[in-house]
Amino acid sequence: MNLGIEGIMLLGALVGFATTYQTGSLWLGVLAACLVGILAGLLMALMTVFIGVNQHVSGLGVTLFCTGLAYYAFRVIFGTPANPPQIQPFAQVEVLSGVSILGTILRQYPLTYYAILLVPIVWWVLYRTSFGLKIRAVGENPEAADAAGINVYGVRTVALMISGGFMGIGGAFITLSALGFFTFDIIAGRGWVCIALVIFANWNPIRVLWGSFIFGGVSSLQLRLQLTGINFPYEAFLVLPYIVTIIALTIANRNAAYPAALLKPYKRE
Amino acid sequence: MLKLRIEKAPAPAWVRSVIPLFAILVTFIITLVFIVWVRVNPLHTYYYFLVAPFTSTVSMIELLVKATPLFLTGAAVAFAFRSGYYNIGAEGQLMAGAIMGAWLGVMLKGSTPWVALPVMIVGGFIGGVLWALIPALLRVKLKVDEVVTTLLMNSVIVYLVSYLLNGPWRDPISMWPQSPDIASSAMFFILLPRSRLHFGFILGMITIAVIWFVINRSGFGLKMRAAGSNATAARFAGVDIEKTILTTALVSGGIAGLAGVGEIAGVHFHLIQGFSSNLGYTGIVVATLGALNPLGVGIAALFMGLIETGSLTVSRALGVPVYLGQVVQATLMLVTLGMFILTGYRLKREG
Numbered sequence: 001m002n003l004g005i006e007g008i009m010l011l012g013a014l015v016g017f018a019t020t021y022q023t024g025s026l027w028l029g030v031l032a033a034c035l036v037g038i039l040a041g042l043l044m045a046l047m048t049v050f051i052g053v054n055q056h057v058s059g060l061g062v063t064l065f066c067t068g069l070a071y072y073a074f075r076v077i078f079g080t081p082a083n084p085p086q087i088q089p090f091a092q093v094e095v096l097s098g099v100s101i102l103g104t105i106l107r108q109y110p111l112t113y114y115a116i117l118l119v120p121i122v123w124w125v126l127y128r129t130s131f132g133l134k135i136r137a138v139g140e141n142p143e144a145a146d147a148a149g150i151n152v153y154g155v156r157t158v159a160l161m162i163s164g165g166f167m168g169i170g171g172a173f174i175t176l177s178a179l180g181f182f183t184f185d186i187i188a189g190r191g192w193v194c195i196a197l198v199i200f201a202n203w204n205p206i207r208v209l210w211g212s213f214i215f216g217g218v219s220s221l222q223l224r225l226q227l228t229g230i231n232f233p234y235e236a237f238l239v240l241p242y243i244v245t246i247i248a249l250t251i252a253n254r255n256a257a258y259p260a261a262l263l264k265p266y267k268r269e
Numbered sequence: 270m271l272k273l274r275i276e277k278a279p280a281p282a283w284v285r286s287v288i289p290l291f292a293i294l295v296t297f298i299i300t301l302v303f304i305v306w307v308r309v310n311p312l313h314t315y316y317y318f319l320v321a322p323f324t325s326t327v328s329m330i331e332l333l334v335k336a337t338p339l340f341l342t343g344a345a346v347a348f349a350f351r352s353g354y355y356n357i358g359a360e361g362q363l364m365a366g367a368i369m370g371a372w373l374g375v376m377l378k379g380s381t382p383w384v385a386l387p388v389m390i391v392g393g394f395i396g397g398v399l400w401a402l403i404p405a406l407l408r409v410k411l412k413v414d415e416v417v418t419t420l421l422m423n424s425v426i427v428y429l430v431s432y433l434l435n436g437p438w439r440d441p442i443s444m445w446p447q448s449p450d451i452a453s454s455a456m457f458f459i460l461l462p463r464s465r466l467h468f469g470f471i472l473g474m475i476t477i478a479v480i481w482f483v484i485n486r487s488g489f490g491l492k493m494r495a496a497g498s499n500a501t502a503a504r505f506a507g508v509d510i511e512k513t514i515l516t517t518a519l520v521s522g523g524i525a526g527l528a529g530v531g532e533i534a535g536v537h538f539h540l541i542q543g544f545s546s547n548l549g550y551t552g553i554v555v556a557t558l559g560a561l562n563p564l565g566v567g568i569a570a571l572f573m574g575l576i577e578t579g580s581l582t583v584s585r586a587l588g589v590p591v592y593l594g595q596v597v598q599a600t601l602m603l604v605t606l607g608m609f610i611l612t613g614y615r616l617k618r619e620g
Binding site for chain 1: 303306307355357403407411413414416417418420421422423424425427428429431432435436547550551553554557590591592593594595596598599600602603606607610611
């Protein structure tokens with residue numbers, strides 16, 4: 001479990017933004033965010049896979065490190081500007097424009113489409129390729145996987161690096177697509193929501209997709225409610241993903257599909 | 270040819286006790302990269318970071334002010350971790366204590382400090398306990414992993430604070446999202462004239478002493494440590510693991526709540542958004558650096574106070590962003606964690 005996600009997303013958001021600011025290329029920004037995420041994943045692997053430190057604590061350490069680094073780097077690069085520096089974010093892509101409701105729903109950022117496309121790819125890799133089989137084997141029973149000739153350290157490291165890259169891009173989506181600027185509280189617990197989401201979805205990529213639609217829907221619903229000006233504590237909606245996850249954890253705990261070796265560092269004797 | 274083999278061999282006790290010192294050294298070597306990046310002299314930077322705070326009384330006192338909540342959050346985290354309960358929720362429990370403090374502080378208008386002080390302390394503790402209750406019960410009754418639940422509870426309370434400050438507690442005159450000021454009798458008294466050092470510092474010291482006693486010298490501490498090191502064996506020996514973990518988790522939450530009430534009653538005097546600035550998460554750094562040992566926690570909290578004061582000095586003197594402090598703290602945490610594990614092994618010549 002990588003609790004570094006909150007910080008890695010923030011670092012990805014910053015690196016993506018700064019790269020685009022300097023080069024003018026949005027896709028270079030995405031690439032840079034991905035690379036820094038991979039590096040952060042490697043750091044996580046160094047701590048938990050090779051040295052064998054407790055995953056929660058080192059994950060939080062990675063989050064604190066990446067958060068501090070992102071703030072520090074922002075100040076070093078941009079100083080303390082009166083107005084946040086801006087970039088021209090990704091434009092939304094029109095698919096089936098003109099078809100009234102469907103057109104509105106499908107008008108999305110390109111990264112959103114890639115993210116949705118990623119879901120079946122990740123599912124296919126995890127459940128239909130030998131690499132995916134190795135990942136799952138290492139997650140369920142590292143001893144047996146090792147005996148079967150799988151390089152447990154290697155597989156875990158690669159998995160952490162890939163997921164770090166995704167986290168970096170996820171953070172960059174916020175600066176490069178949704179906002180076009182960087183502020184300090186930009187991630188605001190979204191990383192923790194992702195952890196919640198994965199548990200809520202029982203580690204299944206397809207269910208993660210549905211879960212993220214639900215969580216995203218709740219969040220945009222509260223924005224709409226705020227805009228209507230109805231005096232309603234919008235915090236009640238923002239808090240829902242967390243509460244739902246705690247409840248889901250409680251109900252699902254008896255049959256949760258936790259990977260058996262979750263949180264267990266593996267040491268070859 | 271020389272062949273090396275890695276084997277398990279716990280380092281002697283004296284090596285383990287100097288690990289944090291080595292970790293500090295390694296950390297400052299790693300963070301050189303970030304200092305060189307802003308093109309300032311690293312030696313100057315480290316001077317302002319580590320030495321300059323000791324050159325004036327004002328900044329030395331400020332160091333103690335900064336360390337005050339960290340004694341408590343560090344103690345809270347270390348206490349829970351020792352029994353194998355990974356309480357990541359000190360941040361939220363601290364805020365719960367602060368909410369209680371902000372509420373009671375207003376209710377206590379007109380009371381004497383003799384009444385107000387104990388009420389504030391007990392109230393803050395209870396606030397933390399209440400916020401720790403759900404994850405703790407879920408863990409012992411239904412075996413729900415406490416790391417995720419305590420972490421999520423931190424996010425929940427951020428929105429609760431936001432609701433209180435934008436709704437019922439919003440200042441009616443300024444419309445500013447902050448709660449009304451607490452009664453002067455409910456404020457923690459100042460220890461040194463014309464400083465910000467308040468009673469919370471003593472509270473932190475007492476708490477550290479008490480948890481040291483509980484962990485190392487009491488029957489309950491023995492059960493705690495047994496539950497933390499080998500739950501199966503402890504259960505076999507007749508320890509009620511569930512009860513032990515539940516108690517530890519709630520007390521840990523209460524201690525974090527004390528940190529929250531201290532910040533309200535000793536520093537801010539009202540509830541504002543973001544008053545905590547990650548004190549709960551820094552508590553995890555403090556507990557790690559202090560090797561989950563109460564005395565170590567005390568020293569680590571002082572050191573973190575030094576880093577926070579030092580990062581302000583560096584920022585004022587050399588224009589290095591103040592966030593260098595956070596980078597140093599996090600690096601230190603990762604390095605310490607790594608070194609504690611790595612010294613459990615040694616290289617040996619084979620053959």
